[in-house]
Amino acid sequence: MTPADELRTAAEKLRRDATAAHRASPSPWNVTDEKVVRCADGMIVADRSGTDHPAERADLPYIATMHPGVGTALAAWLESWTGIEMYEAHSLPEDARHALAVARQINGSAP
Numbered sequence: 001m002t003p004a005d006e007l008r009t010a011a012e013k014l015r016r017d018a019t020a021a022h023r024a025s026p027s028p029w030n031v032t033d034e035k036v037v038r039c040a041d042g043m044i045v046a047d048r049s050g051t052d053h054p055a056e057r058a059d060l061p062y063i064a065t066m067h068p069g070v071g072t073a074l075a076a077w078l079e080s081w082t083g084i085e086m087y088e089a090h091s092l093p094e095d096a097r098h099a100l101a102v103a104r105q106i107n108g109s110a111p
Contacts, residue, residue, distance in 0.1 A: 003092075003100050004082045010103035011078040018071030021045075027067035031060045039067075078103055 001009070025039040032038055035057050037046040045064075048057040081099045084092075092100065104110040 003096075004084075006107060006109065007078045007082045007099060007103045010106035011075040011082075013106055014071045014075040014078070018068040018075065021071070022068035027069045029064040029067040031064050035060065037064045074102070 025041075025043040025045050027039065029037050029039050029045055035048045035051070036044050037060055038044055046060060048060060051057060078099055081096050084096060101110070
């Protein structure tokens with residue numbers, strides 16, 4: 001798979017997942033005092049209300065930050081690099097290397 005293919009595959013996955021999440025619970029998402037992540041219409045996205053252990057709630061701010069709008073923006077950023085000639089990761093501009101690293105994490109193919 002070429003770097004452009006890796007970027008395109010990751011962008012497609014992000015966009016598909018963000019679209020599905022947006023249909024169920026549109027952004028913005030916020031962490032509430034009840035230890036849940038809610039979207040603007042009140043739908044619960046993630047619920048940690050049944051635990052008192054801080055480590056089991058530590059992911060709530062991250063979940064709220066990574067709402068569908070972020071996924072869609074990341075997908076567009078990844079796609080913006082697909083038209084660049086990419087041969088070897090070490091010869092890429094630094095921003096392209098970062099984009100490729102993100103794509104590989106999303107694709108589960110990180111070295």
